[in-house]
Amino acid sequence: MKSELIKQSINLFVEKGFSATSIQDIVDTIGVTKGSFYYHFKSKEALLMDIHSHYIDDLLRRQRAILDTEKSHKDKLMAIVELIIVDIEKQGAVGRVYFREIRHLKEENAAIIREKRADFRNNIEVLLKEGIEANEFRKELQPKIITFAILGITNWSYQWFNVEGSLTVKELSAMYTDFILHGIQSPDASN
Amino acid sequence: MKSELIKQSINLFVEKGFSATSIQDIVDTIGVTKGSFYYHFKSKEALLMDIHSHYIDDLLRRQRAILDTEKSHKDKLMAIVELIIVDIEKQGAVGRVYFREIRHLKEENAAIIREKRADFRNNIEVLLKEGIEANEFRKELQPKIITFAILGITNWSYQWFNVEGSLTVKELSAMYTDFILHGIQSPDASN
Amino acid sequence: MKSELIKQSINLFVEKGFSATSIQDIVDTIGVTKGSFYYHFKSKEALLMDIHSHYIDDLLRRQRAILDTEKSHKDKLMAIVELIIVDIEKQGAVGRVYFREIRHLKEENAAIIREKRADFRNNIEVLLKEGIEANEFRKELQPKIITFAILGITNWSYQWFNVEGSLTVKELSAMYTDFILHGIQSPDASN
Amino acid sequence: MKSELIKQSINLFVEKGFSATSIQDIVDTIGVTKGSFYYHFKSKEALLMDIHSHYIDDLLRRQRAILDTEKSHKDKLMAIVELIIVDIEKQGAVGRVYFREIRHLKEENAAIIREKRADFRNNIEVLLKEGIEANEFRKELQPKIITFAILGITNWSYQWFNVEGSLTVKELSAMYTDFILHGIQSPDASN
DNA sequence: GATGAATGAGTTTTCATTCAT
DNA sequence: TATGAATGAAAACTCATTCAT
CATH class of the missing domain: 1.10.357.10 (Tetracycline Repressor, domain 2)
Incomplete structure (x- = not known):
């Protein structure tokens, strides 16, 4: 899950840039919620x-x-x-x-x-x-x-x-x- | 004024990046208001x-x-x-x-x-x-x-x-x- | 000019509604500037x-x-x-x-x-x-x-x-x- | 909460009209924040x-x-x-x-x-x-x-x-x- | 009469983050 | 582990209005 988040976020960062990618964007690609993201990453x-x-x-x-x-x-x-x-x-x-x-x-x-x-x-x-x-x-x-x-x-x-x-x-x-x-x-x- | 906005925005974009620089940041450096910015630039x-x-x-x-x-x-x-x-x-x-x-x-x-x-x-x-x-x-x-x-x-x-x-x-x-x-x-x- | 402003504003108000029509919209249709509008109308x-x-x-x-x-x-x-x-x-x-x-x-x-x-x-x-x-x-x-x-x-x-x-x-x-x-x-x- | 937002917004829309009612107006009537509104409604x-x-x-x-x-x-x-x-x-x-x-x-x-x-x-x-x-x-x-x-x-x-x-x-x-x-x-x- | 520039207050919307469950 | 709801701060942008020229 954590590595999945990393993998998808990299793709999004490449595509749209870091600032323009929201946590929502990231979690949406793997169908989990924001709370979940913050369990794995402090920020x-x-x-x-x-x-x-x-x-x-x-x-x-x-x-x-x-x-x-x-x-x-x-x-x-x-x-x-x-x-x-x-x-x-x-x-x-x-x-x-x-x-x-x-x-x-x-x-x-x-x-x-x-x-x-x-x-x-x-x-x-x-x-x-x-x-x-x-x-x-x-x-x-x-x-x-x-x-x-x-x-x-x-x-x-x-x-x-x-x-x-x-x-x-x-x-x-x-x-x-x-x-x-x-x-x-x-x-x-x-x- | 327009060229002043350009000049200052370039400095800020270098320093913080485009996304992380707000219109507010830009206009603050030359002491004008946001409305003024939008008079000179559509966006x-x-x-x-x-x-x-x-x-x-x-x-x-x-x-x-x-x-x-x-x-x-x-x-x-x-x-x-x-x-x-x-x-x-x-x-x-x-x-x-x-x-x-x-x-x-x-x-x-x-x-x-x-x-x-x-x-x-x-x-x-x-x-x-x-x-x-x-x-x-x-x-x-x-x-x-x-x-x-x-x-x-x-x-x-x-x-x-x-x-x-x-x-x-x-x-x-x-x-x-x-x-x-x-x-x-x-x-x-x-x- | 004043009557022209009225005429065009009516059309715009019908089309987009009063609130959604800006003074800019109105003056643009007849090619004058906002200052001009305020010469003819107080508000x-x-x-x-x-x-x-x-x-x-x-x-x-x-x-x-x-x-x-x-x-x-x-x-x-x-x-x-x-x-x-x-x-x-x-x-x-x-x-x-x-x-x-x-x-x-x-x-x-x-x-x-x-x-x-x-x-x-x-x-x-x-x-x-x-x-x-x-x-x-x-x-x-x-x-x-x-x-x-x-x-x-x-x-x-x-x-x-x-x-x-x-x-x-x-x-x-x-x-x-x-x-x-x-x-x-x-x-x-x-x- | 969502239904409360709907209820209050209807009252405000009647009173002031849709355009003239701001999201701020709506959320103020029930004491929540704008972010909350946008959690429930896309726009x-x-x-x-x-x-x-x-x-x-x-x-x-x-x-x-x-x-x-x-x-x-x-x-x-x-x-x-x-x-x-x-x-x-x-x-x-x-x-x-x-x-x-x-x-x-x-x-x-x-x-x-x-x-x-x-x-x-x-x-x-x-x-x-x-x-x-x-x-x-x-x-x-x-x-x-x-x-x-x-x-x-x-x-x-x-x-x-x-x-x-x-x-x-x-x-x-x-x-x-x-x-x-x-x-x-x-x-x-x-x- | 008309213009161009500026203002300031307000608007919708976004978003990282938190937290009780 | 994960969710759903909420927050608050900030973002981009709009716009009626003013005013010196």
């Missing part, structure tokens, strides 16, 4: 926080797994890009909520999520830094800024990519890793 | 549409100027990236509203804006296509997808770039054009 | 009063003319019924406003109109009374009550009669005077 | 529709009972007139709302009510038609038009009849059936 914002927490925690866990498993900096980076893009297929809806609705968390919770986002970002930044030192990536790059560029590419995909279309997430992921690697690799790196 | 949504229209129309106009002025495909692309990024400084607030709040336009208006956005995107796509044909850019690239990547990089900047920081928009713009050109240029292109 | 209610006054004053004047001209009680009554019914064609719209919107006059004005309505009604009542005394009409009738019946028949017509239809106001008037006379005439009255 | 118009539906449905049910029970056409007609008039005492307030405020229903609902009103009217028209064929009523009468006359007499009563006065509804009803029967009966009908 509407708590539900949104729940969604955000699960999403970023899962992402961080998988990012860590990649960093622990893959060998070269290039491979690590490719795997992280793929992680985000390929998720569109399975987690596209949550992702869209995650990217759009953080503003509606109360400051206290927003801070928690922002910190985890910063961790995720920082892990990429460190990766780039080390790749530069290892001469895999170009010396002129500013890791922090390039990290934002990479996240821009991947995260923006959630806004336009249509799972129904002819392009698969695997293909998209391949194109974007190729584009990014061309953008950052040292000319003398053994491709 | 809250009409104000949002006003903001969207002006922004994209201005952007399209300047994009066209670039396409008519610059010579090589590379120069055109660089100029367009710079156009978006450098605007953060002067138009950062409107931009943030433009990228985040389109969902709150009514379908009829959203369609108009979406079409203009598609024009802007399409102009880049065509530019890439021609650059590929001219052998300036790599043959393997899919122009449509790379266009989204470029827009992801530039548009995402509006979310994190802090005008107050030590990095200037000019510098950011330079880094991103460099990154993008590395990502797309033919190896044999005279850089 | 929205004043316009409604204007409409009511003209209508009932005109009706009373014509009723008096009938009472002064026609000979028998029967003829007087027939002429008054015809007066009301035949007016549907020329004054149907005003009539509908007159019958429906008196409630929106302020008490002070409503009292004035109610008094004139009472005069109009009373003239019929007196006519019936005299007709009974003259043995033209049946002795058992209560003039006051029958007056209301007659007014019910005629006034109700404004709600359903369609000028566009196949029945003319003359025909309707004939049918109703016939019906009423059958209802009230003494059996021994030389028809 | 102000929905409440008005509720009132209209119940009134006409009840009227139709009782009219049908009369048509099934009474023997002669004359008796049926008398019973129907009495039905409407006598109701003033118990249902005067609802009746006044019913006769005055249909314009404030949305077209969709107004159509439903208009159709039921037409049924009620049509039942009388058919009754008159059959009475004419049975030679109870005069051959020259146009049933449709006479039906409107009868409804004018009865419905108009809701506007002026004062339950507090010395005349009872029974007496009024008797006078009006007498008046109507004189107006329509064949001279040779055994009275």
